Amino acid sequence: MRTVVDLPPAVHRRAQEIATRRGPPLSAVIAELTARGLGQLDDPGTFGVDERSGFPVVSLGRGVTDEDVAAALDGA
Secondary structure (H helix, E strand, C coil): CCCCCCCCHHHHHHHHHHHHHHCCCHHHHHHHHHHHHHHCCCCCCEEEECCCCCCEEEECCCCCCHHHHHHHHHHC
16 A cells, blocks of 8 residues: 655664665565554563562563574674
């Protein structure tokens, strides 16, 4: 679906950088980032205390795995 959206210059610049680095069109990058952001709205995060350390912890979104880090490093 086609629509017009006004982006702040810094947001447009960052999305364009991602598109240039990864290769897909700017519209595909913005669609992916929008879908990812909207997908996180239903997960407000959790607050708790680490059993071992006693420090407060906040969990936001999904965890980052070793595979995620490796994939990010390979794509850099």
